[in-house]
Amino acid sequence: MSTLIKIAWRNIWRNRLRSLVVIFSIILGIWSGVFINGFSYGLNRQRTFETIKSNLSHIQIHDTAWSQDPNIENQVLSPEKITSFLQNHPQVNAVANRILLNGIISSANGSGGVQITGIEPEKEHGLTGLADDLTQGEFFGEKKNRIVIGEAMAEKLKARIGSKVVITFTDSKGVIISGAFKVVGIYKGVSSQLEQLKVYVRQRDLRKLLNEEITVHEIALMTTGMEMVESVQQELQQKFPHYDIQSWDEISPELGYADELMETMLYIIIGIIMLALSFGIVNTMLMAVLERKKELGMLMAVGMSKKRVFSMILWETLMLSLCGGPLGILLGYFTILYTGSSGINLTMFADGLQSFGMSPIVYPYIEISFYFGTGLLVVVMALLSSLYPARRALKLNPVEAIRTI
Amino acid sequence: MPVIETHNLERVYQDGSQVIKAVDGIDLQIDEGEFTAIVGPSGSGKTTLLNLIGGLDKPTGGQVSIAGENISDLSDNQMINFRLEHIGFVFQAYNLIPVLTAVENVEFIMLLQKKSKVERRRRATQLLEAVGLGDRLDKKPGELSGGQQQRVAVARALASKPDFVLADEPTANLDSASTANLLDIMARLNREENMTFVFATHDQRVIDRAKRIITVEDGKIKSDVKVDH
Numbered sequence: 001m002s003t004l005i006k007i008a009w010r011n012i013w014r015n016r017l018r019s020l021v022v023i024f025s026i027i028l029g030i031w032s033g034v035f036i037n038g039f040s041y042g043l044n045r046q047r048t049f050e051t052i053k054s055n056l057s058h059i060q061i062h063d064t065a066w067s068q069d070p071n072i073e074n075q076v077l078s079p080e081k082i083t084s085f086l087q088n089h090p091q092v093n094a095v096a097n098r099i100l101l102n103g104i105i106s107s108a109n110g111s112g113g114v115q116i117t118g119i120e121p122e123k124e125h126g127l128t129g130l131a132d133d134l135t136q137g138e139f140f141g142e143k144k145n146r147i148v149i150g151e152a153m154a155e156k157l158k159a160r161i162g163s164k165v166v167i168t169f170t171d172s173k174g175v176i177i178s179g180a181f182k183v184v185g186i187y188k189g190v191s192s193q194l195e196q197l198k199v200y201v202r203q204r205d206l207r208k209l210l211n212e213e214i215t216v217h218e219i220a221l222m223t224t225g226m227e228m229v230e231s232v233q234q235e236l237q238q239k240f241p242h243y244d245i246q247s248w249d250e251i252s253p254e255l256g257y258a259d260e261l262m263e264t265m266l267y268i269i270i271g272i273i274m275l276a277l278s279f280g281i282v283n284t285m286l287m288a289v290l291e292r293k294k295e296l297g298m299l300m301a302v303g304m305s306k307k308r309v310f311s312m313i314l315w316e317t318l319m320l321s322l323c324g325g326p327l328g329i330l331l332g333y334f335t336i337l338y339t340g341s342s343g344i345n346l347t348m349f350a351d352g353l354q355s356f357g358m359s360p361i362v363y364p365y366i367e368i369s370f371y372f373g374t375g376l377l378v379v380v381m382a383l384l385s386s387l388y389p390a391r392r393a394l395k396l397n398p399v400e401a402i403r404t405i
Numbered sequence: 406m407p408v409i410e411t412h413n414l415e416r417v418y419q420d421g422s423q424v425i426k427a428v429d430g431i432d433l434q435i436d437e438g439e440f441t442a443i444v445g446p447s448g449s450g451k452t453t454l455l456n457l458i459g460g461l462d463k464p465t466g467g468q469v470s471i472a473g474e475n476i477s478d479l480s481d482n483q484m485i486n487f488r489l490e491h492i493g494f495v496f497q498a499y500n501l502i503p504v505l506t507a508v509e510n511v512e513f514i515m516l517l518q519k520k521s522k523v524e525r526r527r528r529a530t531q532l533l534e535a536v537g538l539g540d541r542l543d544k545k546p547g548e549l550s551g552g553q554q555q556r557v558a559v560a561r562a563l564a565s566k567p568d569f570v571l572a573d574e575p576t577a578n579l580d581s582a583s584t585a586n587l588l589d590i591m592a593r594l595n596r597e598e599n600m601t602f603v604f605a606t607h608d609q610r611v612i613d614r615a616k617r618i619i620t621v622e623d624g625k626i627k628s629d630v631k632v633d634h
């Protein structure tokens with residue numbers, strides 16, 4: 001057996017250039033496959049992170065009626081109980097509560113429907129990171145009736161820092177309420193749709209405008225990490241059964257699907273690359289078999305069994321494939337490691353990307369398990385590619401092969 | 406009992422509408438210790454006959470017995486194993502595995518026979534010394550001359566302890582000195598070890614050394630003479 005492997009190994013190097021070409025194409029193919037995957041996955045992950053950060057949070061708590069009817073009346077009944085529990089929870093990083101009202105914003109130059117979000121600016125810090133997203137102005141300050149709007153909305157209203165806008169909404173009895181606010185900050189969101197949808201004001205300013213008691217509509221929280229979301233959610237559901245407690249992927253299932261879809265896509269891409277590579281391998285090994293007809297015929301003539309001839313060609317193909325595979329994976333791993341921490345700047349395309357909710361700097365990322373999956377695929381591809389050339393070798397007839405000498 | 410016996414042996418090729426009787430009813434007996442040349446012009450059927458005797462080809466009629474065993478009934482896989490255990494082959498060219506050294510080439514045949522590593526190395530070295538290549542054990546075929554390669558092939562053919570050695574035009578690519586040297590070695594192995602050799606050849610230098618000359622023409626035996634040297 002070991003001699004067979006030794007022969008197979010040496011046979012690979014009989015045509016050094018040809019084998020090297022195959023090995024390099026495998027390295028290149030797998031490396032690019034890994035990189036494309038890391039890039040797409042990183043892009044997707046980033047979009048998920050950013051959407052979670054700017055919009056969803058890890059977990060949201062609402063009144064059970066809220067998701068059916070996001071009405072001012074469907075408030076979280078006793079938010080203090082929940083927030084005080086969360087603030088002391090070791091796996092929770094940040095908690096904030098919000099008043100959510102649908103309304104209209106208008107200026108002298110235009111108007112639009114918006115979701116008015118009443119926040120406590122200090123508490124949003126660990127959550128939305130809205131303060132970091134400001135491109136102009138400041139994050140509230142002490143004066144009352146200040147509003148933060150998105151860039152796209154500012155453009156629509158032709159509003160600048162210091163411009164006066166009016167927000168209008170209805171209370172629980174249908175009474176229309178308006179208030180004048182001064183634009184204090186303008187933020188850049190993950191998408192222009194979002195920039196037009198969300199405006200932020202202080203909760204206490206909203207409360208003053210309303211002639212009724214109001215708690216909040218939403219409690220949002222960030223856990224210490226994505227992997228904690230599920231357990232914290234379960235714990236909350238047990239402790240507060242009369243609330244609607246949703247994780248980010250329940251609130252925005254398309255984000256979660258995108259993850260799964262991406263994973264499938266990534267394997268399909270790798271699969272296509274492998275298929276292309278396997279054609280190259282089969283072709284090369286077929287050449288190697290056909291140009292060695294006489295030698296293989298001689299081997300069968302002097303008593304090498306078909307099984308042995310078959311496994312010799314099998315080993316040759318396997319080793320040829322497995323030379324490049326791990327190197328490609330390793331190269332891909334280091335590329336992802338490097339670009340994953342330094343990031344790839346796509347400022348050139350960023351405007352386009354941004355409207356899809358993507359940031360201009362991409363940090364490629366791949367789960368470790370993906371490398372093993374790819375490694376497994378390489379082995380499977382190598383095995384499958386080796387079958388045809390090896391079978392072809394068996395079809396050789398020693399007499400025919402020798403006669404042509 | 407003869408080592409090789411053929412009975413009304415026939416091998417017909419269908420070449421389009423043309424039927425070629427490459428071997429046409431040959432009855433032949435070869436005994437142990439013979440040094441026999443099958444001679445005849447090109448296309449007379451020497452290679453076909455040798456391939457039938459060596460179990461590389463199946464007859465379309467008649468039968469071949471090796472040491473009393475009718476080999477015409479063996480399956481392909483059984484045949485490969487039979488060749489491994491009973492017959493040594495030397496071809497005109499492409500005898501050796503290019504990526505293995507001389508000694509590894511000779512060992513290879515014993516590896517197929519599942520002989521132990523120690524025995525393999527010992528016998529391969531011994532055989533290569535016997536063919537005068539004791540100092541070339543670790544050379545690859547590409548580093549050896551044509552004559553040396555054929556001597557390795559002879560050593561390889563003998564490694565499996567076969568009943569006889571079949572050599573099809575073994576000297577076709579060799580100069581006179583190498584031919585003489587190779588024939589000396591085979592004649593000595595025949596004399597000293599009583600190894601049976603059967604050649605297919607039209608090389609006069611081989612014919613001159615043969616102890617029995619079987620002449621074939623159009624697939625038939627035309628003459629069969631014993632020669633005393």
Ligand SMILES: Nc1ncnc2c1ncn2[C@@H]1O[C@H](COP(=O)(O)OP(=O)(O)O)[C@@H](O)[C@H]1O
Pocket residue numbers: 418419420425426427445446447448449450451452453454
């Ligand atoms: N595979 C084949 N198909 C058709 N004809 C063949 C085949 N092999 C050999 N022959 C024919 O059989 C005859 C004998 O060939 P061969 O045994 O090679 O003769 P030699 O070895 O004496 O030169 C020739 O006429 C040759 O053309």
Ligand SMILES: [Mg+2]
Pocket residue numbers: 451452453605
């Ligand atoms: Mg011939």
